[in-house]
Amino acid sequence: MATQDVSPHIPNEHAELSLLDRVWQNGRGIFGWLSVTTHHAIGMRYIVTAFVMLLLGGIEALLVRIQLAHSNNTFLGPDRYNEIFTTHGTTMMFLFAVPVMEGMAIYLVPMMCGTRNVAFPRLNAFGYWLYLGGCLFLYWGVFTNAAPDMGWFAYPPLSGPQFTPGKRTDIWAQMITFTEVSALCVATELIATIFKMRAPRMSLNRIPLFVWSILVQSFMTIFAMPAIVIASSYLLSDRTVATHFVNPAEGGDPILYQHVFWFFGHPEVYIIFIPALGFVSAIVTAHSRRAIVGYPAMVLSLIANGFIAFGLWVHHMFATGLPQIGEAYFTASSMMIAVTSGIQIFCWLATLWSGKVRLTTALHFVYGFLVIFVLGGLTGVVLASVPLDLQVHDTFFVVAHFHYVLIGGALFPLFGALYHWYPKMTGRMMSERLGKINFWFLFIGFNLTFFPMHILGLHGMPRRVYTYGPEMGWDNLNLLATIGAFIIAIGGILFLVNVFWSRRHGRIAGNNPWEADSLEWAAASPPKNYNFEFLPVATSRYPLWVAPESEPASLSKAKTQPDRAVVTGLRNDRREVLVTTLMDAEPHHRYVLPGSSIWPFITAICVSIGFIGSVFNPWYIISGSIISGLALLGWFWPRKLLELEP
Amino acid sequence: MKRLWFALAALAYSAAAQQQSALNPAGPQSGRIAGLWWFFFYLLGAIFIIVMLIMLRTLMRGHRNAEENQPLENHERAQTRETRLRSIVTVSSVVTVVLLFILLVASISIGKANADLGASGKPMIIQVIGNQWWWQFSYLNDDPSQVLTTANEIHIPIGKTVLIQGQSNDVIHSFWVPNLHGKRDLIPSRVTTEYIRADRPGIYRGQCAEFCGLQHAHMAFYIVAEPEDKFKAWMQAQLQPAVAPATPALAQGQQNFLNYACVYCHQIRGTTASGTNGPDLTHFGSRRTIAAGTLPNTPGNLGGWIVNPQSIKPGNHMATIAVKPDDLQPMIQYLESLK
């Protein structure tokens, strides 16, 4: 399918536009709000909800830090402390970090792919409602004195019916079910979108690196989440219907739970981290105004990262005692992942080295990421060594490692990404001055908080202790960490201030304030519900930059391209998009997306009744399935039949 | 601000004073691990510094590139620069692989050396059973009369290899004495093992390292490493049943102990108290701490503990027994006399 050299025949441009506006309009009122299926709205809901969770998780972190500020502190008792650190870890991992990445992906991927919505818009809405259900369920537990208290990986037998009676663990396990179903919905629809709905001619070697990272992340979700489905069902069924999956007294095995959990848990941390790599690539490209060095190497290491991540879960279990050959294998595979991470770091450095760097706030966060993540990655290599891990496992050294990689490796890129894409999302720029102050607070506060933890760990401070004696000599470093945590909190407040202030007073952004390369910058800021009046054609890997058609080796001078090739001939009187082929993205057929619908919401309510009820009475599994089935029937009921004529 | 400097100064100081530190080794295994740590530390530190220096250079260079604002470069020059950058990335990646290989070999060989510690000779076997939130230790022996069961504190002879045989009665715990070796989990329905050896006399603190519920923070123990002859003497003393009360007051104390519910949970060999839900108290007076490292073992602390264990270690599994004030003093004296 060749593009033709004729100017687009656009009959009565304004009539067409208002037709698109009308067809893609969201409903009004509360009912309309509940029926929304456009990806910006859903993505934004994910992001906002996730930030509320970050706030709650952050407040919990501050409580933890206050309790640990000095020895024999009695600010929180052991029970409260255990609830709070568990809720902190759970919130941050399941309700903040994964969903926020999903939200960003839902928001950006359709635009970057040059299409109008995700492949299954109603599934998308359904996924969001379930995620929200999970948040509400967990925090309902927190506020009714039923917060989980057995750590974010809930090892049995401690999490079993014998040692934690009550509903705390059940709420945790069922909250997992909510988020895992939601994550699976998102992964499915994003893969389908990326595979089948890319702009014409966006062949595999032209996919933006962020979209690649989301593709890899979604596949990891697909293959990792089933393991946590099993792990949480083990717990739940052992606790509610007296099965014996992990009950050592009846032939079950607690170590099996650990294997299953970490088979999920390790990929999980890369599910959080890999989209962040995508953010960094996008920011580096746009703000150093040059093509990324080694695009194929970047793509291959993303994919390799995804694969290797499934082969090293046992490094979380070295202390359970493994055969030596197993130790050697899992050390080797854990270290291998340093190679793929290293390649990406080197490629970014090479890009920055030769680019025309513009030191924006977004790029500040990328530099912050480089410092913190490299250090955290290197301590990861320390942990991968079995003899060293036996010493520092379950100490604050590990706590330091994973905050370095989670906050440095995922949160800093996320902040950078928000500074980068905020103009797209709102139409206004964020304040750069406040942004840089924001950055320095976070950067200094972060290192003050978490660097001392390495030393604490080496000096024998175990994690998850609610207090310690003065004779241990851990007081000063802990105090330092607590002070740091409050500096981070100030940084967080500054960020929020910037977001709200810029919403009203920020400079008007225009479509492409950074002169960036990828297709989302071709849409209006903020984007229309349908993203593009005419779907774009991806004429190169950097479609908004002027470039020769053969992939350019260097694009050191980036100039945004005013007249781009576009798709015509889609019907605007219904939500039509273009389906393209997997490899070369040649147009294949047209596809009508469903519009707004209340059914995802209703179905989510029915499913939630089943999930929540089953914590209290197993029969809810049956009745929940039945009402959910009925709701699905309503969802899929053939109402308006598709007309046959094209 | 002053406290901040204080804290920074403490960084340097605190390394030495640690009684529970991986960097203050007292045995061959922790020694090797500490060596491995410093090897990793210097090598990875060097990598970190190099990467950071390059990063800082990009800050300056990238800025300069932007400033210069050259016109579009010619395609060929760009092409050669691109190739050069790519080969630098390739070379760095190869160097990464090589360095990682070195680290891998180093850590595998240290791991193997540590595991081989018990390969020669017949080690002394100590069975460790984790309980929420205290430790039971048994010195195993083919001769049943030589089997010693005690709690929360053990002695080992220096220079002798000890096999730790770990089990758990309830949830997963982890046996860890950083000055001697890394940790090993104690898992219900399994037996895990680890060899340790102390080469330097001393008192080493260990702490449970796997989250095990409410009082995970207060599940510590002590290992006293001492020369062989001192150890033998200690062992002989511990194998004896509890000393008979020497004074009427102590006899009264014993009687009180036996009269209260204490006997359902605690054993004192040589008396009728034979419970096993709590730590063995036969030689309680010889121990350094009360309740798995929670309090120093002083009569005052002991009184506090007996009267209200839940206020000291909330959630622990010792029942609160209403001991009459008059009965308490003799009981404390008696327990403290059990050397």
Place this chain on the structure above:
Amino acid sequence: MELAPKTLDVSHLEPFDISSQAPLWWGQVLIACIEGTMFCLLIAAFLYTRLRVDVWPLPGDQFPHLTLPTLALIPLILSAVGSFIASEGAKRNDRSRMIFGLTLNLVLAAIFFAMRIVEWHSLNFNWKADIQGSYVWAFLGLHSFDVVGDLVFTLVLIFCVVSGRYGEKQRLGVHVDSVVWYFLVAIWIPIYLAIYWGPKLLESQ
């Protein structure tokens, strides 16, 4: 270099497609991947558990019987033919073929399911008995849940096609339904081997 405005006209393309090019087909395949991974992990966990003990079945349990579940494989595998016919019918918009295929699928699957219920009923242990009970019941329960769900869906599709309330979407639904059913048939075979044969073959002397 200036690029002239270009357009790519797509108005001649089909407005829908019933094949593996449809996004929905991909969605369904991905869901099969999710469930398949889950079942495979569960099978691995089951065999791991089996290998940890010397005696199996645990004292008091019998082995599940072999005859009926083995016979039940016949209607199950044949029912996939029904799905195939239906999906071919859907592609060609051949109503009678769709009805025939779907009904064949439904009937054979129902026979299979009835045989499973009978066999299930004859087990002398439940999920609370011990670890074998927990796993066998979990496998049967999860797979049955999926099977029942798909049967209901098939029933709805039959209703749509028979009543004439169908268009491309429903035809695509028939096609995709066949993907689901192939998956449920295919995944049952390893589960069958695992519950009925695996523990036997892994007998430790």
